[in-house]
Amino acid sequence: MLILGFLSAFSNSFTWARAPPMTPPGLKFTLAATLGLLASLTHESCPQPAIALGLKHSAKNLAMIFKFNAALILSTLAFFQACASPVADASDLVVLSTQETANGTITIWGYPDGASKRADTLEKRQCGGNAITCSGSHTADVNSCRQLISSLSSNSGSGLGTSPRSICTTQNGNQCCVSWADAVSGLTQGDLVDAAQEIMNDCGGSSVSGLSRDTDLNGVCTTQCLSNRADGCTS
Structure with missing residues (x-):
């Protein structure tokens, strides 16, 4: 001191x-x-003034506040981004049509007119590979699924419109559904056959459940599923 x-x-x-009124x-x-x-040389032997300790604590507090605010801003942006997504909730699916056939009931599920739907056009990327993933949940009776695929093939030229998201067949109380994640314009029942058959081939036993990613449905790259439920197929 x-x-x-x-x-x-x-x-x-x-x-x-020596100096003028203003020091150089x-x-x-x-x-x-x-x-x-x-001051630095005497730091070890002299205790720090209280003001220096206060400044250190203030700096730490400011750093913590900055980190908290940054995390809060990021989470808020993520929330609004999710809220702004045009994808409709799968639980909003309604029955669009039913048809009684000799081999069971065919039901088409989708979103009502005016419901928010994902845009028909997606970013172009490598598609059509039909990457299959099998599942142990929501399994469907394999015979019902065979009948469903047969019906899709028989009605291959039948158009589905944009709203539908799944087609199901119910046979002897067993339901099998083919569903897809995104809205597709100009989709026909025949477009759904290839991926459904590949899921059957890779995942089928006495029951079947699985999905096909990177599936090309009339120019839209999406995910197609085969299971016992009409909803739940997401990209």
Whole structure:
């Protein structure tokens, strides 16, 4: 402290005796650097002033507040992005039509007119590979699924429109559904056969459940599913 006082007094006397009314920046910088060096050398032996400790704690608090605010902003943006998504909830599916056949009931499920739907056009990427993933849940009777695929093939030229998301057949109380994740314009029942048959071939036993990713449905790259439920097929 004695040294610091001496230097401070020396600085003041030097400024009044030699310097003009405004002390040159270089001199201020030199004296400040000297004082800082002496303070750092005596740091180990001298306790830190309370104001320095307060500044350290304030800096830590500011850093924590900054991190918290950043996380809050990111989570808020994610929330609004999810809310802005045009994808309708699968639970909103309604029965669009039913048809009684000799081999069971054919039911077409979809979104009512005016419901929000994903855009028909997706970003172009490698598609048509039909990457199959089998599942142990929501399994459907394999005979009902065979009948469904047979019906799709028999009505291959029948158009479905944009609203539908699944076609199901119910046979002896057993339901099998082929469903897809995205709205597809100009879709026909025949477009659904290839991926459904590949899921049957890879996942079928006495029952079957699975999905086909990167499936090309009339130019739309989407996911197609085969299971016992009309909804739940997402990209």
